[in-house]
Amino acid sequence: MPGLYFEEFREGQIFDHATRRTMTEADNVMVCAMTYASQPLLIDEEYAKSSIYGARTINNLFVFGFVCGVPVPDMTLGTTLGNLGFENTKFVKPVYIGDTIRARTEITGKRKSAKRTDSGIVYFRHYGINQKDEVVLTTDRAGLMMLLPPGLDRSGIQIP
DSSP states (O other): OOOOOGGGOOTTOEEEEEEEEEOOHHHHHHHHHHHTOOOHHHHOHHHHHTSTTSSOBOOHHHHHHHHHHTHIIIIITTTEEEEEEEEEEEEOSOOBTTOEEEEEEEEEEEEEOSSOSSEEEEEEEEEEEOTTSOEEEEEEEEEEEEOOOTTOOOTTOOOO
8 A cells, every 4th residue: 555645644643563573773873874973972882881871873864754754654655745844853862782772653644735736844753662662762753644545436435
């Protein structure tokens, strides 16, 4: 099934995404190397042991990317025209090597586009949640979503 169209989103909808990922040392090292992230909290175990965290943490941008990427096949694959921006991003708790992260998305609002006749703006709040059911990340995103094409009948499709 392709992603949802603008009309299929409802304020207050909650999507608990099935994809989870255990954050590994290899993930962290690779992301840090690719992004030139040289923060000792991420790459230096001895330094991190003496920090307030007591161990290396996972690169926040990797966690952010995962939490914002997991919803795509469930919600917006093929029906989004792009991200308009992110706001209020908070890294609530550190993520450690070995933590398993899942994503939840809440629809916080929507409106038709003032400039385009083929789309509307949907407001998403994404949550990253660890294996202890603790929220580790929140971010608000605005996405430009396609309107339902004329003549396309999706009335028989169940939407969470």
